[in-house]
Amino acid sequence: MSLTEHLQELRRRVIISLLAIVVGTIFGFVWYQWAPGPVMPLGEIIRRPYCSLPEELRADLTSDGACRLIATTPFEMFMLRLKVGFLAGLVVSSPVWLQQIWAFITPGLHKNERRWTLSFVTFAVTLFVAGALIAYFIVDQGLYVLMSIGQEYQIAALSGQQYYNFVLALIVIFGVSFEVPLVIIMLNLAGLLRYEQVKDKRRIIIVVLFIFAAFITPGQDPFSMIVLALSLCLLVEMAFQFCRIHDKRNAKRNNEWASLDDDEASGPIAAPAPIGAATGVAGASPISGAGAVAAPTLISNGGGTQRTAEDRSIRARASAPNFFDDVL
Structure with a gap:
C-alpha cells in the first residue's frame, strides 16, 4: 500500500472507533440513571x-434518610x-476500537510477532x-479508615466529584x-533480565514496592497501601518464578557455551601443536623460447648520430598533420 492508502485506512479505522465510543458514551x-431488570444503574x-459505610460516618442531608452525595456547583x-x-x-x-487497532497493525507483523502481541495484550x-x-471491593475499607479519623468532631459530606475522582483514581492506579509483572516477564523474554540478577534482592524489592504503594495510593490510607503492596509482592514473585523456569x-x-559471558572461555585451551619443518621450494621450470627478435637496423645520419628504423618511422608518423585525431 502507498502512504496515501495507509492514511486513508487509518482515517477509516479512527472514524469507526470514534463512532463506537460515541455510541458507548450514550449507552453509559x-x-x-436507568437499568433494566435486576441490573443496577451505573x-x-x-x-x-x-x-x-456506617450511617454515623455519613452526613444525612435528606429528609428520607437516603444515601446521597452532594453537588456544590450547578x-x-x-x-x-x-x-x-x-x-x-x-x-x-x-472490543470495537481494539479490533480496529489490531487490524491496522497486524499486516506489518510476522506470524510469531502476532502471536506474542496477542498474548501480551490479553495478559x-x-x-x-x-x-x-480488587480496588473496587476495598475502596469502602479505605474510606472507612479515612472517614473514621476524628469522627467525634467532624462528619464527612462528600461531593460526587470528589468521591468519584477518588474511586476512579484508585481503580486506575491498581x-x-x-502491569508490573508483565514488564518483568517482557524484560526476561528479551534477554535483558535474568533470574540470577534478582533472586538475591527480594528484600530490597519488597521495600521498594511498599514505598511505591505508599506514594501512589490516592488517599494514602494504610489499608489500600497494604493491599496494593502485598498484591504487587505476590505478582512480582510469580513473575520471578516465570523467569527462573524460562x-x-x-x-x-x-x-553450554551459550550462557557464558563474552570474555569468559568456554573450556581449557589445547596446547599448540609443533610447526613442521619447512619444505624446499621446487626449481623453476624453463620458459619456452620465444622467437628471435630482429636486431634493429642502424641507419647512419649525416651528423654522425644513429637511430633505429622504428624510431625514424615513429617520428615520421608524428609529423603527419592528423596524427593526434584519435586522441582528441
Whole structure:
C-alpha cells in the first residue's frame, strides 16, 4: 500500500472507533440513571462503597434518610454523569476500537510477532481488570479508615466529584500497577533480565514496592497501601518464578557455551601443536623460447648520430598533420 492508502485506512479505522465510543458514551449516560431488570444503574454501582459505610460516618442531608452525595456547583451532576458515561462507553466499546487497532497493525507483523502481541495484550487486559476489581471491593475499607479519623468532631459530606475522582483514581492506579509483572516477564523474554540478577534482592524489592504503594495510593490510607503492596509482592514473585523456569529451559536448549559471558572461555585451551619443518621450494621450470627478435637496423645520419628504423618511422608518423585525431 502507498502512504496515501495507509492514511486513508487509518482515517477509516479512527472514524469507526470514534463512532463506537460515541455510541458507548450514550449507552453509559443512560445506564448511569436507568437499568433494566435486576441490573443496577451505573451511578448506584459507583455509589455503593460509600453507602456501605456506617450511617454515623455519613452526613444525612435528606429528609428520607437516603444515601446521597452532594453537588456544590450547578453543572456538577451533569458533568459527572457525562464523565462516568464516557468512561463506561470507552470500556463497553473497547472490543470495537481494539479490533480496529489490531487490524491496522497486524499486516506489518510476522506470524510469531502476532502471536506474542496477542498474548501480551490479553495478559495485560486481564491484569488490569483484576487490579480494578480488587480496588473496587476495598475502596469502602479505605474510606472507612479515612472517614473514621476524628469522627467525634467532624462528619464527612462528600461531593460526587470528589468521591468519584477518588474511586476512579484508585481503580486506575491498581489496574496500572498490576502491569508490573508483565514488564518483568517482557524484560526476561528479551534477554535483558535474568533470574540470577534478582533472586538475591527480594528484600530490597519488597521495600521498594511498599514505598511505591505508599506514594501512589490516592488517599494514602494504610489499608489500600497494604493491599496494593502485598498484591504487587505476590505478582512480582510469580513473575520471578516465570523467569527462573524460562532461564532453566533456555539453558537446556542452548549449548553450554551459550550462557557464558563474552570474555569468559568456554573450556581449557589445547596446547599448540609443533610447526613442521619447512619444505624446499621446487626449481623453476624453463620458459619456452620465444622467437628471435630482429636486431634493429642502424641507419647512419649525416651528423654522425644513429637511430633505429622504428624510431625514424615513429617520428615520421608524428609529423603527419592528423596524427593526434584519435586522441582528441
